[in-house]
Amino acid sequence: MEICVHLRDILEEELREGNEVVSKYIDEWTNESYSVRLRRPLNKHNRDDYLAMSPTISYWENKESRYMPGKGYYCKQCKHSISGPFYYDY
Ligand SMILES: [Zn+2]
16 A cells, blocks of 8 residues: 555655664555654654645654654545654664
8 A cells, every 4th residue: 555645755764764664564454544653753854844834634643652752744635644752762
């Protein structure tokens, strides 16, 4: 499965900067939400342009440890998300 067109530029830029995909996850219950997890924290620098261009994308942070903590972007139109950990932890 490919990340949606709204998040593709962000993912490609992360990979160009040396980030790596560690997992891809499709929600088995709804079969419609799709998440890509990256090894390093996403670089928010200069991403406000993407948010301004694509009203379907929002930035989120999750610090609750009972869910997978991290920060990333979510596309509410396609229910796709791209995320990484909060901190560079190794
Ligand atoms: Zn989308």
